[in-house]
Structure formats: structure tokens, C-alpha cells
Amino acid sequence: MSQSIDILGGISAEQFLAEYWQKKPLLVRNALPEIAGLLEPDDVMELALEEHISARLIKQKDKDPDQWTVKSSPLIKGDFQKMPKLWTLLVQAVDHYSFDLAELWKKFSFIPQWRRDDIMVSYAPKGGSVGKHFDFYDVFLVQGYGRRRWQLGQMCDAETEFVAGQPLRLLPDMDVNFDEVLAPGDLLYVPPGLSHYGVAEDECLTFSFGFRMPNITEMMDRVSDKFSDDQLLKNPLADIIRDQQSPIGQISQNELEYLKAKLFEQLQNSTMLEDAIMSLMSEPKYPENIPEAEEIGAGDLEEALEQGYQLMLEPASRLLYTDQDDALLFWANGEGICISEQFAPHLKQLADGQPIALDEALFDQEILEDIAQLLNDSVLMLLPAEADE
């Protein structure tokens, strides 16, 4: 029997993926009680003022709440002076600043890591919102503090029109068919395209666990970057066999097909396409959040073995792998990485989100060198065992 998942209200991952994911909303009361109190409004305010943080302060004019302004980071204390009655502070990637929050991604392990975007937090006083809108991605909205009323409406798409002249992509109306107040720990899954409107019932924090997908433009860009680095491909192609003449101003259908075929051939018969996609998908969204590591060597690690350290993924980094014909290939933070065959199964475990103990099982010069390299690149991090409690 399929396992029931608490944060999905007891339904199985299979049922959620078949019936709700990308299709319809799901409300689960008290799905993630452990999120309550992880951050307080003051923590969010402090984070918003940090140097590298990505944040937006959205305000509605007191005289006309339909007039909006948005100030993007860097935010300074002065931005919070003379505040209107209605405002919202959005802070991105709070999972890179709180281990406890980053740990909560584990509850969503029915969706692979490469789809994860970040956890955004919104802070608003009573009445605050970001307006009626839709997003192009999947999001689990989890109430962390205070209460927020969520209304859901019609499905939207790329053709949907927005309110003119505003700095946010706001919808003029919503056909409300869902209206619920969420309390701390409650979760609402909102699929891409579904219009939603969340208004703070009192001072509140809402966490958005967002899931990203690449778009074709990004993938094409990355593919073309990879191919343009290959010197051999800079040589002109051989000419098509010329057995008939055509008007000199024309590229014949034959010639066009030949040129296209040469392009497709390259795309199909090379590992560069996979490399391009995997590099893109392993790219961190906020590279500036990846901490600078203290240089460590394999010798230091040897000394640290059996001292109770754990190896885990640095929360702001991304580590992904493919498993083709029993060969594990890894990409981290936008690049392919080369590691020893012995370390591959351990690194796979780390990429799957499971910390591993730094103990005798890793006592091998090549493994220790791989680990040191990944620690120095801040793909992995070392945690004393007690920090995990």
C-alpha cells in the first residue's frame, strides 16, 4: 500500500501527484506544525536589511490602496520609515539562512530536489497583501505566524491581462471559489496559473516553498554556451553534394534540410546537451548566499575522522546526478564535477539529502581528497554531530 504523507493530509504521494500536482489546490490543516515560531516578524525585518539578501518591500497608498509601489533590495532602514497602513515585505531564500527551515524541504521529498526554487517568507501587518495574482510555478504556502485569509479563483495563462500601470502583475478580478483562513502550520498547495489572493488577518508570516522549472530560452542559452566553447565546431561544414542548380538568391529546401540536419546531429550525438541541461539545473539561484569555505585538506579530514562530524549539503548549493547505465555523473553549482568511483555512492546519498558520518567508512585517500575539494568549493559542509540535535 502507498505510504500516507502527513503534510499532504494523509494522502499518498502518488495520489497527490496524480490528482493535485499542477492541477488543483490542496488545503491541509496543521500540516507542518513545526514551522510555527521558527522565524518571528523581527527576524524577517533583520534579514531584509542584510547585505546580500534578495527582498522586496511592497506598499499600497493609504489614499488609494489600488496604487502600489515596489522597492527591491538592497533595503535600508529608511525604507521602513513613514510606512503606509498596508504593506508586505518579501524575503527570498530564507532556507539559506535557517537550517531549521532548510530541513523542512525533507517533508517535500515526493518532488525531486532539482525542482526546488527557494523558501520565500512574506511579512505583512493586518490587511497587507501582494494583490490578486498568479504565478507560473508550483508553490506550497505554509502559514508560520499569525493568520492569513486565502482566496483562490480562476486559472490564468500567458494571455491573461493585468491591471495597467502597476509595478506588480495584478489581476483586475478573481472569481473566488475558495475562501479560507490559514493558521500557523496550515498548508495550501497552489498549482501554476491558479489565481490567488492572500490577505493578512493579523500581523503574519507566510512561507512559500516554491518549485522552479527551466524555460526553453534558458536551456537554449546554456546549450549554445556549451557548444560555442568547442573549438572543433568552429570549423566550417563540408558543402552539400551539388547535383542540381537553383536560383542564386535562394537557399533550397535541400540545403536548408542539410544545415538543420547537421545541427540536430550535433545535438543528438553529443553529451554536451545533457551537460548543458544538468549545468543549468544545478545552478544555484543565489550564488552570493554560498559561504566562502575555510581551506581544508585531506590530512585535516583524516584527523577529524571518528570525531563525530557529519557531512551534508550546503543549503545554498545544488548537487545533482544522473545515473546512466550504472554510471553516476555529478553536477554541482552549475558545473560537472569529477570524483572518484569509490566516493560516488556516498555523494549520491548526500545529493539525495541524507547526511553521512565522517567516519572510517570514508577512510580512503581518494575519497578524502574528493570530500576536501567539495568542502573547499562549499558544495558540502561539515557539521559537528551535536549541531544536528
Ligand code: SIN
Ligand atoms: C504572500 O505570501 O503574501 C505571497 C505569496 C504568493 O502569493 O505566492
Ligand code: CO
Ligand atoms: Co503568488
